[in-house]
Amino acid sequence: MITAGVDSGAQNVRVVIMKDGEVIGRALAPAGLSARVAAEEAYRGALSAAGLTRKDVRKIFATGSGKRDCEFADGEIAGLQACAKGINFVMPDARTVVDLGAEAGSVFRINGSGGVIDLAVNEKCAAGAGVFLEAMARALETEVEKMAGLYDRSKKRITIYAHCAVFAESEVVSLVHAKTPKPDIVRGVLSAIALRTASLVKRVGTEGQVAAIGGVALNKGFVKALEEELGMRVTVPEGPDYIGAIGAALAAADGKAEV
Amino acid sequence: MPGKPEFWRWPESRWRNPEIDWTKGGVITCGIDVGSISTECVIMIDGELYSYGSVRTGSGSSDSAVKAFHKAALHTGLTPENIDFTVGTGYGRVNVPFGNRAITEIACHARGANWMYGPRVRTVLDMGGQDCKVIKIDEKGKVIAFLMNDKCAAGTGRGMEVFADLLLIPVQEVGETSLKVEEDPPPVNSTCVVFAKSEATKLLRAGWTKEKVLAAYCSSMAQRVVSLIERIGVEEDFAVTGGIAKNRGVVKRVTKKLGIEACDTKWHDEKYASKGFPFDTQIAGAAGAALFAKTLAEKEGRTNEGKLRI
Numbered sequence: 180m181i182t183a184g185v186d187s188g189a190q191n192v193r194v195v196i197m198k199d200g201e202v203i204g205r206a207l208a209p210a211g212l213s214a215r216v217a218a219e220e221a222y223r224g225a226l227s228a229a230g231l232t233r234k235d236v237r238k239i240f241a242t243g244s245g246k247r248d249c250e251f252a253d254g255e256i257a258g259l260q261a262c263a264k265g266i267n268f269v270m271p272d273a274r275t276v277v278d279l280g281a282e283a284g285s286v287f288r289i290n291g292s293g294g295v296i297d298l299a300v301n302e303k304c305a306a307g308a309g310v311f312l313e314a315m316a317r318a319l320e321t322e323v324e325k326m327a328g329l330y331d332r333s334k335k336r337i338t339i340y341a342h343c344a345v346f347a348e349s350e351v352v353s354l355v356h357a358k359t360p361k362p363d364i365v366r367g368v369l370s371a372i373a374l375r376t377a378s379l380v381k382r383v384g385t386e387g388q389v390a391a392i393g394g395v396a397l398n399k400g401f402v403k404a405l406e407e408e409l410g411m412r413v414t415v416p417e418g419p420d421y422i423g424a425i426g427a428a429l430a431a432a433d434g435k436a437e438v
Numbered sequence: 439m440p441g442k443p444e445f446w447r448w449p450e451s452r453w454r455n456p457e458i459d460w461t462k463g464g465v466i467t468c469g470i471d472v473g474s475i476s477t478e479c480v481i482m483i484d485g486e487l488y489s490y491g492s493v494r495t496g497s498g499s500s501d502s503a504v505k506a507f508h509k510a511a512l513h514t515g516l517t518p519e520n521i522d523f524t525v526g527t528g529y530g531r532v533n534v535p536f537g538n539r540a541i542t543e544i545a546c547h548a549r550g551a552n553w554m555y556g557p558r559v560r561t562v563l564d565m566g567g568q569d570c571k572v573i574k575i576d577e578k579g580k581v582i583a584f585l586m587n588d589k590c591a592a593g594t595g596r597g598m599e600v601f602a603d604l605l606l607i608p609v610q611e612v613g614e615t616s617l618k619v620e621e622d623p624p625p626v627n628s629t630c631v632v633f634a635k636s637e638a639t640k641l642l643r644a645g646w647t648k649e650k651v652l653a654a655y656c657s658s659m660a661q662r663v664v665s666l667i668e669r670i671g672v673e674e675d676f677a678v679t680g681g682i683a684k685n686r687g688v689v690k691r692v693t694k695k696l697g698i699e700a701c702d703t704k705w706h707d708e709k710y711a712s713k714g715f716p717f718d719t720q721i722a723g724a725a726g727a728a729l730f731a732k733t734l735a736e737k738e739g740r741t742n743e744g745k746l747r748i
Contacts, residue, residue, distance in 0.1 A: 189636075311632075349568075353497050357497065
């Protein structure tokens with residue numbers, strides 16, 4: 180059976196097409212002006228990647244904060260459940276999951292069948308979300324994608340004292356003016372967001388493997404900083420930002436709508 | 439950046455009392471409030487307001503302190519050597535190069551508010567560039583209790599600057615602009631300034647006017663400040679200091695939510711009021727520091743009387 184999962188996030192809409200438990204196509208589109216248009220665009224992209232047309236797909240489920248904007252979905256599943264289902268499918272040993280998106284971060288603990296046991300969420304403050312890194316990258320006149328490389332070149336550990344993303348931006352600008360090496364500032368920034376994430380991790384506890392998913396998990400520097408903060412290994416599955424969409428596609432195959 | 443207007447950039451200012459000649463004697467004291475966004479310097483002669491300057495804080499606290507002093511002392515011939523006693527306050531208080539003592543901004547704002555608004559003030563709300571504090575004071579301007587938020591940009595001047603830039607409205611006009619709505623819309627939902635910004639962008643796309651978006655933001659900021667005030671309790675008279683005190687859009691909404699009036703922004707001291715001396719709520723901390731400096735100068739006998747002036 181061929182199904183599709185649409186994960187409509189704060190910044191991007193991601194779609195995967197699955198056939199009998201295997202991902203055969205995926206694509207993303209920036210949410211930009213309209214999550215509705217973006218869902219349509221990402222879906223078209225995923226279909227063409229899979230070499231399929233709309234009528235080949237049996238069922239489509241949507242998830243994420245903009246799931247209601249996906250007009251062509253047959254059902255929906257909550258973001259947390261979709262991520263739990265998705266990670267359990269791609270990484271069955273994962274027990275503690277760090278999910279950092281553009282505007283929200285959560286850490287949850289799951290059992291062997293993908294059932295959520297405990298959860299800690301931050302959706303109130305940008306300091307623990309992907310937009311924090313984007314703001315800091317802007318202040319540093321670099322790109323988020325280049326942060327991991329800069330992190331590796333850091334020679335000294337510095338602390339960003341401001342908690343708030345708005346204040347941290349001024350602090351970073353002051354550090355630049357004070358001629359602090361860019362790699363050290365980048366490491367400070369990544370350690371700051373890792374520290375906030377680690378406090379969520381400690382709230383739910385760690386057991387078994389720790390996985391990182393969501394767009395921020397693509398940043399290897401962040402993952403290293405988080406490992407340093409937690410003192411343990413953090414595993415990132417392939418395509419960490421598509422886990423929610425995979426969960427939605429799996430839910431579509433199950434056929435049970437969880438609203 | 440040349441060519442690009444900076445809507446967050448508020449005007450720097452200075453003022454000098456035309457009636458005082460500092461060379462004629464008296465204890466000259468100076469208070470410098472090095473804040474995270476602005477730095478103010480107040481110079482007093484025998485406890486009377488002589489001059490002040492307000493500048494944007496640069497990357498170094500000590501440079502900013504010097505800059506503010508020169509702004510206040512411009513065309514007066516005063517140099518730091520002429521000052522009998524200087525008190526530094528604000529987050530960069532220990533970095534004032536010619537400072538004789540550092541005193542917390544809580545104590546200085548309390549004393550400054552008492553001096554500016556008068557002895558009936560019991561609650562001071564100081565809305566600064568990167569923090570917001572509620573201070574309960576007695577009739578002498580002494581601190582009884584305080585609460586502050588300095589962790590988060592929501593409810594601070596910095597957050598307001600972010601919105602001024604987003605909506606391309608000069609920050610000093612934000613308050614009035616936000617009042618140009620017939621009825622207040624529901625407040626912006628997000629507390630975090632970063633999220634509030636993306637929320638505002640969505641509202642603009644949905645066809646809201648700038649006035650309406652600012653009304654929603656000022657209202658959410660007021661809500662945040664009110665929740666801080668309610669934790670400590672408000673007692674009248676209620677006075678507002680700091681840069682945001684100039685934003686009527688926030689102050690009006692704060693007092694409306696609290697159900698009380700704020701003190702008029704005018705001098706308690708009749709002679710200052712009648713002469714039309716400018717009442718700048720941003721100098722309260724530096725004024726408090728200059729008053730402390732006078733007390734300390736007299737106590738420590740450092741009134742520089744033997745020193746040649748000129």
